[in-house]
Amino acid sequence: MKVEAMMKTEVISIRKNVSIEEAKKLMESHRIRHLPIVDEQKNLVGIVSDRDLVLDRIPNQKSPSDIEVQSVMVKEVITCHPYDFVEELLSIFYEERIGCIPVVKDNEIVGMITERDMLYTLIQLTGAHQPSSQFEVKVENVSGRLADVTAVIRNHNVNINSVLVYPGETDVTKVLVLRVQTMNPIPIINHLKSEGYNVLWPDTSGEFV
C-alpha cells in the first residue's frame, strides 16, 4: 500500500511569520497537532507541533502574539513521498519518535500522515472493520502452507477478508491469522483440524483465549 492512498490531502499550512498564538488557535480549531510551514512556492520550510508552542520553550518577556513561528519551528523536517510504502513509514515513525510526516512531491507539500492514520491503516490491514470471524492456524515454516490452508477455505465458499502471517516463537513455525467473512467458521475449522492442522480458536477447556 502506498502513502498516497492513505494520506490526508487537505493540508492546513501556515507561513513562517505567523504568530505562535495564531498557530495555536489554528491547531485547536482544526483539532490537529502539527502545522507545516511553507513559503510562497508552497515549498516546505519547517514544521511545528503543539509541543513546540508550549510557553516554557519560548524566550521570556515576549507574549505569544509577538513571536513568529519561525523562531521555534523545526527546519530539518522528515518527509516522505506519495509513492513510498506504508511499511517504510511505520519504521520511520517508530525510530524517529515523531507524530506526523509531511508528504512532499516536487518540493511541494501534497499531504500529511499522522500516527493515527497509520493505526487506521493497520486496522484495515487486519480486516477487523468488516463483519468477520477470526481464527489462527499454527503451521510449519515451509513453503506452500498458506496455499494449503486457503485451499481448504475455498472449498467452503467463504471469502477471506485478511491474512496476516505472524512469526512463531521459533523459526520452525508461523502463525496464520485469518479473518473470514462468515458467522459460522465451524465447518472450516473442523475441516482444517481433520487434516491435522493446529487451529488456534477458543476451545471448551478454557485454556486458550
Next chain:
Amino acid sequence: MTKPIFVFSDQLLSYKFSNHHPFNPLRFQMAYELLKETGILSDDQIVKPRKATDEEILLVHNKDYLNAIKKAGLGQLPESLRSSFGLDTDDTPIFKDMHEASSWLVGATLTATEQVFEGKTKKALSLGGGLHHGFRGRASGFCIYNDSSIAIEYMKQKYNARVLYIDTDAHHGDGVQWAFYDDPDVCTFSIHETGRYLFPGTGNVSEKGAGKGYGYSFNLPVDAFTEDDSWIPILEEAIDEIVKFFKPDIIISQNGVDAHYWDPLTHLSLTMKSYRKIPELVNRAADRYTEGRWIAVGGGGYDIWRVVPRAWSMIWAEMNGIELQGTLPEAWLTKWQEKAPVDLPSSWDDGADLYPSIPRKQEICDKNHVMLQRTLQHIRNEKKSV
C-alpha cells in the same frame, strides 16, 4: 390490566435458507408448541402478524438492496451482482421468495410495535425478529432485513418515541448499532462475546456513538467462557445504569440465546440460569422506567433442540408473571425427541454438572468487571460531575 401478546403465524416459519443452515425456523415452532403444551399461551394472546410494506423496509434499507432481494427471491439476480449485497455466501445464500419471508419477519416486529403503541398491550413478543446483523444495503450473518432497526425507526417517526435497544445475543448487534450510531434518541446496548475471534468482530467498548449520538452506544464485550456468575451481575448493573441515564419511552430487547454453553457457534458458558434472569432484568427495567412498555424479539440460537425452546419460553413466562419450574411437558418431549439428534433435557433448568469447571474462571470474572467499568465510564463520570 392488558395481557401480553405473542406474534405468531406459519408465514414466519418461511424464513429458511436451506435444510442444513444453522438458522432454522423449526426452533420457533418448537418454542411455540412448548408454550402451548405448557398451557401458558392462550389463543386470545396470539396476534397474527402483517407483512411489512416496501415503504416500511425503506425506512432503513436502500432501494437498490430491496430490489436486489426481490429479484434474488425470484431467481433473477445476476451472479455478478450478488457479492455487493452480501448474497454470495453460505451465511446468507439466496432462497426462493426471500423478500416475502423477510418481510413477514419485519411485519411481525412492526405488529408488536403497533400493539404496544396503540395501547392494546404493554408487552409484546415477536420471536421471528431480532435479525440484528442486517445492514442498510447488505445482508450479513444470517440476516436480510433488520426488523429491529426498522421497528425502531418506525417508533421514532410514528410515535415520536425514545427507544432503548438491549441486545443479549452472543454476537455484537452491529446492524442496529450502526443504523443509529449518530442518533441521540436511540440508545443501543449490546453485551456479547469479544470480537477477538467471534463474528462480526466489532462491538468494542470504545464504540460509543458519533456526532450527536456520541455516548448513546454501549458495548460490553465479555471474554470467551464467561459463565452465569459473571454475566448476570454485570448485565444487571449495566441495564440498571443505562436505563436510568437514558430514560427511554420503550425498551426493545433482542433475545439471541446463543451464549448458552451448548451453542455450537460461540464460546460462552451460560446456562438456563441466565436465560431466566435476562428477561427478568429487562422486564424490571421496563416496569420501573417505561411504564411497562417492552417489545422482545428473538435472534441467534443454534442449539435448536436443547436450548432455544426452553430459553425463549422464559421470556413469555416472565412477561406473564409466571415461573416455569420442574419438568417439560411429556407430550412435547415425546414428539420432539423422535426428531432430535441429541438427548433433550427434561427440565426447565440445567443441572449444575452441565460442563466441567473452567480453570480461568476468576480471571474472566475480573476482566469482565473491568470491561463493565469502561462501558459505563462516561455516564458514571457525568453523574459524579453533576
